[in-house]
Each structure stands twice: as structure tokens, then as C-alpha cells.
Amino acid sequence: MVVAVFNKQHGFTLITVLILTSMASLVVLSSLRENIVQERLSGNFQKKLNSRLLAEKGVFEQAKLLQQTLNREGVLAVDDLINKTNLASGTGIIASDATFSATLTKNPDGELEIASLGQRFEGDAQSNLVARFGIQGAKGSSVFTNAMVGCKGVNLSGSGSIDSYDSSQGTYEETKSDDGDVSTIAGDSDVVLSGHSPIRGDVKASGVIYLNGSSPIIGNIHSNTGVYISPGSGLRVDGNVYTRGYYKHRGGRISGVVRANGDATMQWSTYIDNTQGETLDIMYGGTGDFKDTYNNQQDGVHYSNSKFNINPNVEPVTVADPTAPDYDPSNPDTNCDPLILPEKMTDIMAGITGYDSISVGPTQLFKFNTEQGFHSNGGSQIIVPTLADVFLFDKKIQNQSNGSHSKEYVFALDGLKMTSDGKMEVSGGDVILLIDGDFSMEGDTTLTIKKDSSLTVLLTGKVNIGAGAKVITEQEGLTTSGHPSLSFYSSFNGVNGVQFSGAANLYAAIYAPLTTVKLSGSGELFGSVRGAVITSSGGSGAHYDAGLLKVQNGGKPSTPARIVFLGWSYKTPPQSEPSPAQ
Template identity: 50%
Template sequence: MKQQSGFTLIKVMLMSTMASVVVIGALKETVIQERLTGNFQKDMNARLLAEKGIFTAANNLQKIVSDNSSFSVDDLVNQHGLHVGNGEIGDDTVYKARLSKSAEGLLEITSLGQRYYGDANQQLVARFELKPADIKSPFQHAVTGCKGVNLSGSGVVDSYDSSKGPYSETNRDSSGHVNTVIGDSSVTITGNSPIKGDVKASGVIYLKGSSPIIGDVHSNTGVEISGGGGTSYRVEGNVYSGGFFTHRGGEVKGYVRAVGNVEMKWGSKIINANNDPYDIMYGGTGNFPASYHAQESVQLDDGTTRQNVSYSDAYFRKTPEIEPVKVYDPSSPDYDPAKPNKECDPFELPLNMPDVMEQNPERDQDFAVGATQTYMFTPKIGRLMTSQVGIKKAVALDSKKAEIYLFDNLSQSHGISDTTEERVFGMKNFKVYSDGKMTITGGDVIFLVDGDFVLDGNAKLTIKSGSSLTVFTTGKVILGASGQVITEKEGMTSSGIPSLNFFSSYSGRDGFQVKGASDMYATIYAPLTQVKLSGSGQLYGTVRGSIIDSSGGSGVHFDSALKDVNFGSGGGSDEKSQLIFKGWFFEPAKPLPDLETDEGETSNSDSGSTDD
């Protein structure tokens, strides 16, 4: 027999060794791949947690700025600077989002996401622009009569902008609008009272006498134009009526739209200056003189063109689509008498006035400045400057701290650095009479009058340039025939407050009376009472009341700068402040400050779900 050499065994051992090397190499590669996959998963989890921090912080901040339109980027950083939370897959998943302000003024949210107790870290930075809410002041019109407006005499209603200079030195425009907002409230314009703006009413609009409207006329109920002469154009814009239209004389420069019946008399005319296809459209019956027809040739529905188409023709008998004037209906099913009418009273003044007067420091004491007396108010003190011997002296007053809700978005200039609260003077009744004089100077002065405010006789109230007076009153306001109110600089002070403001919650008759022959700059806000403007004095500013009666030569010159006044807690638009996403980027992870070390900052915890 042959002797065995054992070479096969060696070959098997060599092949086994090679196979082992291959297997070990494959195992090592698998381990490396598994570790890479694990690390990628950790990083992905950390990245998703960083994203969750951004989403959570942004959602919380969006709600905050929606609820408080006055918040700035600095307010968000200082009051809501840190947001922390966890993911759902374990206690080792954490995010921490920190707020800061970029050099460009953008809001930056830096979010650190962590997995496995810090083994995996990802940091994401997102930038947002804070777009403030479009604050809409309730002072949008020259004249707002919640239940009606009656303008007679020769007073002009027009508009100017005090931020560009006084009325006498600036251009007037046609935004001196007149409107009503409740139920079937009507507007009656008689005499020669030109309205350089639109007239809107929930009820009937009566244009009597020779008063022209340099704008549109818009009514939910009907429009009646009398046969009075004195001017060619009775309406220089268009006429929109949700009901009837009666035209007895004069010209409408634009076109007419009426949902109901239409009647035109001899002497009336529709010019249709812009050549709209329809001089007039109406949904009811039409009563016209036989010769009344379209000013231009018209193209009928069948494509043919005709000349002299009568207003009685079917071409014009089409119900127009007219957007109604916004009104408040107290007969609606959801009406709650305990809640004020937001259309007429956007500041909810009667609801809030008890809280305001609770802060009246002298609500049981009358205040009076009489003959030969001169009195001065600053935001800090009120003191008598001069007085004859033997005349009862007006008492000295010190202002007191208060929080007035209408100043939520405005900072009163009172020169006191240790408080952000308002400083107010309180009294039961206020009266300056005979030849008494009162001066407002040194900043923004606030009166709380739990009674009547009267300026009578030859009394004079002077508001110095750069200062303002705001009066909250529960009683009547009477500015007598010989009384004078002088504002050295009309418009807003540097703090954004109009130079003279009246806020009245009085609900009786004739609660606001302006009788003087002198001019006055003021915002008048008296939604529950009648405002009577008589005499020849001109009102620069705006007026809002239950019913507005203007007679004689009284005119209203709307200050369009008042559209930007930011009195708080009412009057805002439906639009909210928004955070607008501007972009994002990842950066090397670095620790963010712990909650315990961020003294004075607010943290927000969240443990909601995420796709981590």
C-alpha cells in the first residue's frame, strides 16, 4: 500500500482559513454598516427632534402674536425665549428651542435635537418675520351716526391729513365719509351741506335742498333725491340702493343701481360719465318720462346695437348685485343686550366705563375754574396759577396711578420713569365757566369725570403743542356758545395720542353739545347719545354718536391721520399678527443654555408626538 502524504488535509485547512477570513471580513463590514445605520438613525432622530422644536415653538408663538397684536420680536424673545419638550419614543429624545433676534430684526428659533442622552445632536435655525396686525382704528369716517345723521345748514364735510400740516395749509380730499350702522338708520342732508366723500346708510338716504355729494351714495333701503336746485351734480359718484330710488331733480354723474322700484321726474338726469354699459339697473318697476333713454348706444343680448334705448326697456330691468352696507341688527336671534354693539361701539365703552371710573381718585369731588382764575394741568399735577382775592379757589390736584384699557397699545407721556401705568386726574363734575382759563401742557393728560364736563361762558381751554387731553365721562359734555377750545397743534402727539379726545358713556338725550362759534380739533366718541353740532364753529377730527345733528354753519373736517390711531381693546381688524417663514439652515450643534440659567425667561414644555 502507498503511504498517505496528508496534502488534502492541508488544502482543507487552507480553504477553511480563507473562508474564515472572508466571513470575518464580511462580519466586520456588517458591523460597520450597522453602526453607520445606527448613527444615521440617531442623527435622523435628532434632526426630526430639532424640527419638532421649530414647529412647536413657531405654533406656540403664532398663537401668542395672534392673541396679542402689540407683541414685538423683543417681547417674544424676552417673555417666551425657550421651548423644551420630548419625543414619544423614549426619555432619551429631547428638543430645546431658543429664541433670538437677528441683526436684520428677524425672529430666529434655534432648535437643538438630542437622542441617546446627547450621543446624537442636530441643530436647526429657522427665521421668521413678525408681520404686525393691520390695526384699524374705529375713526375711519368723518361722521358716524349709529342711529342716524341729520346735516343741515351750510357746513362742509371733507377730509385732510394733519400729519402733513393744518387744514388751512394742506390739500383737502374726498374721504370725508358719512355713515350709519344700526337697523334702518337714515341720513338726511338738507340746505347746502356739501359732502366730499361717500354717504352710506342702513336706512334711507334723503338728499334735500341743494347739497351735493362728491362721492358715492349707498343705502340698504332707498335713496331719494329732491328737486332742489342750486347745483348741477347732486351726486358726483354712483348711486347704490338695496331698495327704491327716487330722483326728482339734478344730475347723477355716475350710474344708478337699485334692487327695488325706480322713479325719475322731469329735471333729473343720469350722466354715466364713464360710459358703463348700463346707465341704470333696477329689479322692480320703472317710472320714467317718455323721452328718458340711454346716453349712448347699447348692445342688446342678441348682439344688435340700438340707439336711444328707453330706461323702461327690459335691457335695464335687471336686478343688480349690490353689496349691502354693514349693519348691526338688534332684532337678530343672536343679539345679546348685555354685550355692546361692536359696529357702533367698537371700544365697548359702556361695558368698560365702570372699571375705568373705579380708578377715579376723586369721584365725589367737583372741580371748577371760575372768573379770573387760571389753572394749569400737567400729567403729574394740576394747580391754580392766578386768582382774584375773594374768589373761591380751585383745589390743587395730584395725578394717581391707573390702568386705562384704551391705552393698552399707547404709552402716555407723563414724564414718570418708574411706572408704565397711566396717570389720571379724577373728579365728579368738571366745569370751567365765566372767563376762567385752563391750560394743558407737559405731555398727555387724562381726566376721569364721573359726571358732566362743561365749558361755558367765555371760558377758554388751551392745549399746548405736544400735549393732549383725553376725557372719560359718564355725564353730558357741553361746550358752550362762547367757550373756546384751542389746540396749538392739531393732530397726534409724539406718543400717538390725538390732541383732544372725548369718550362718553352717557345714554340720555343730547348728551354731547357743541354750541360755539370757535373752531375745535377733537375726536368725539359718544355712541349712546345724540351729538349736536350747532353754531358756526368747525370741527376738525371726527365724530361718532347715536344720532348726529349738525346745523348752522357747522362743518366736519375729517383728519385722515386718525385712521392710524392705536387705542387698545377694540376697533382692531379681523387680521391677526403673523409669523412669516423666511428660511432655515442647519449648523454645528452646540449646547443651548439650561432653563435654570435663563433667569427671567419663560420656558414652554411640550411632549406631543412627532415622526421621530
């Protein structure tokens, strides 16, 4: 008989199963916890993503409102654009608790900043974005595009400098820059620089560019016919030289490169520095004559080598050519008189039935506002304006003492003459003078234009601001209504139609495309000047106000003004203080 013997396990299997079950439970619980964490992270990420997208929507919506303001009002200063633009706010399409709101400010660099707050779930998820935007002015809307435009020639023989600044951003000292461009438009018209008139800007000529004396150019030069650089030393052009004709270099240095479709001649002690490291210092399509064997070479290869004798096919300077298929008579770069001023003057004067004559003499003070002109001292004459349609105010309406009107208030005169110590004052908005004759300031006369006011002078005769005359503009640049504080539009087509010989500085936008503009004396011109021929002598310099690009007086812009994205600003927008309830 076999007896079965069983070993007692004492519950070991049960313990093992319990241990394995516990371990499995721990794995399951850990997995559940991980899933919960992942779910919460995903939810938070989704909330944050929603708020981020809402913040971006706020930026885009605010940019749209800015563009709408530009389309409606034209180019404005940053502060004015901010004041005239509504703030964007609203809800997203995903839920009613998905909201965005934006604010507008100007940063220290003068740029627009849009700060947008996006929120979801009653503010449980928030995102802040700050975007920087700039204003790109409308091209072709202003006739004041350069420091000097001499349609048939520019002759600078004095010692005054030419540069630029932007009155909409600050004073001359705060904003001066190298955009004081000089150009000619009519075919084969020259730019002649003699004496010491440094130009901080580009020079373009439909004819020859002559660099005589010691006048340096801080910028590029571009000519259709040729470039002549006189004997001398030092820096002559701090930039590149482009010409479709000849290049004759007799002394000094070029910091950039030279590109000439025609012949190239370089005398002793002439240098092309090529500071930007272009492949070739010089390229020329004609014959080459290079005297200086040591300096007229690149990497040991003389400029007479065939590697430099290559036609660079320099693009032409744009000239006034009505027969060209793409000719645009309203483009200030292709037409000397894009406003067609004589025709416009005829239209304005057609509705004028009578003209007054004003003479301001010793101890007299004559005041203008948009409602009347009158002697406040030393006289009793009172004149009132007439209504006329002035094209310069089609896009930017006249700021008038008693509100707006469908037409402009215009003072029609057959002449305005100031002598001795006579004074004239302009206030109360945008004053318009229509003069079928001359505007003259002689002796120790003073014209004062008060802040937030402007004087626009349209005339058929001459403008003469004498040696002792003073023009005081309390606010340089554009007024809040968008017009230059002082501007002259002359349809005179004789000689010396505009003369400024004062010792005091003058701010003015001068448009006289059919006559010679003569600047002399020691006074500085701030603004812009366009004439048939421009001559400058003495110490008279010119400082181009880039703020005049915002003037809308040249008809329909070729490209409209627009808001331009500049980048993100990586900072947190300032938060408002929470209320006691919060």
C-alpha cells in the same frame, strides 16, 4: 539617355507656408484676445450682479426692520418711524467682502425711501437701489374711521361742508381730500341731507338716504332701503348710486350710474350722465317709471326698456347684527360701541376711592400736567392724580412727566365747569380726566393744550362747549405718544350728551355712541365724531382727520399695520464725500 530637368522654386512653398502660419497665428491671437475680453466682461458682470443682489438684500433687510418697528410701536408718522428704526447693514454669504448698507429718508411725497448700497471686492463693484414704501394702517384698530358715524341716524341741515385731510402729512389746506365719509350702522337708520351741506366722501346708510335742498355729494352713495333725491337742478351726486331698495329721482344730475334692487322713478329734468362709460346707465329690479322721454334714455333706448330692468343684486351695507355668524363686536363698522365703553368705564372707576370737583371762574387759570392740577391764578386748589388702568393706553403708553408707569395717572373728578373768562391749560404729557359727571365750557372760556401734550376725557355725563368757548390745540392730530391732542369718550345714554355750539374751530375726536351729538353755530369741527344720532346745523362743518386711523384704541386690529412696496425710484442715492485718504 534621359536627363531629368528640375524647375527651381526659389523658396515659394516656404513663403506660402509662412504666410498661412502667420494668418493662423493672427486668428489664434484674436481668438485669445476675444476670450480674455469675454472673461473680463463675465467677471465684471458677475461682480455687478453680486453687488446688485447685495443692494436688494439691503432693501429687504431694511423693510424687515421697518415692519418690526411697526409691530412693536404701532402705526407711526413717517418721521417717527424713521427715527425709531435701526439702519440695515451686513455681509452676504458668498464672501466677507460682500457688504450692504441702507439708509432711510422721507421723499417730498411723504413716502418712505430706502436707499441701499451693495458692494463687492472692497468696493470695486457697487450698485445703488432706491425703493419707495408706504404705511398701510391697521384696520379695526381705530374707532375713528369716518368723518361722521351716526349709529341710529345723521341729519345735516346746515351749510358747513364735510371733507377730509391728514394732519400727519400737513395742514388742512395742504392735504384736504374727498374722504369725508358719513355712515349709519344700526338697522334701518337714515341719512338726511338738507340745506346746503356738501359732502366730499361716500355716504352709507342702513336705512334711506335723503338728498334734500341743494346738498351735493362728491362720492358714491349706498343704501339698504332707498334713495330719495328732491327736486332741484345741477349736480346732486358726483359718483354712483347703489341701493337695495327704491330709487326716486326728482331733479338734477347723477354723474355715475344707478343700481337699484327695487323700483326706480325719475321725474322731468333728471339725468344719469354715466361719465365712466358703463354698459348701462341704470339697472333696477322692480318697476320703472321714467317721465322724461328725452333725457331718460341711453343710445336712443328709453330706461323703461327691458334691457335696463335687471336686478343688479346690490350688496348690503353692513349693519350691527349680533346674530350674524361673522359678527365682530370690536369692529367699528358693525358695532356702534366697539369699545364697550360703559363696561370699560365701570372697570376704571372700580378702583377710584375719591373724586375732586373743579370750577374755573372769572380771571382764574387752572393748569394740568400729569403730576398735578392747580390754580396758577385766582385760586389755591391743588389736586393730584390717582393710578388706574385705562384701556385706551394699553398699546400706546401715557407720556408722563416722570417717565413711564405700569398704570396711568388719572385725575378723578365729579365734574368740571368753566365759566366767564376762566382758562385751563394742559401741558407736560398725556393728561387723563375721569369725570363721573359733566364737562362744561360756558361764556368766554379758553382751553389750551400745549404742543406734545394731549387731553383725554372719559366721562359718564354730558359735554357742552358753548358759543363763546374756545379750544386751542397747539398741535392738531396725534402727539408723539400716539394719542389725539383732544378726545372725549362719553358713556352718557341720554339726549344731547355732546353739544358744540361755538363760533371758534375745534379739533377733537369724539366718541359718544349712546347719545345724540349736536353740532351748531359757525365753528368747524376738525377730527371725527361717533354718536348715536348726529345733527348738524348752522355753518358747522366737519373735516375728518385721516391721521386718526393711526390711533390704537379699538382692541386687536383685524389686520395689522404693514409696510407696502410702492415701486422703485430711478435715481442715484446721494454719495458721501470721499475722505482725504481716499
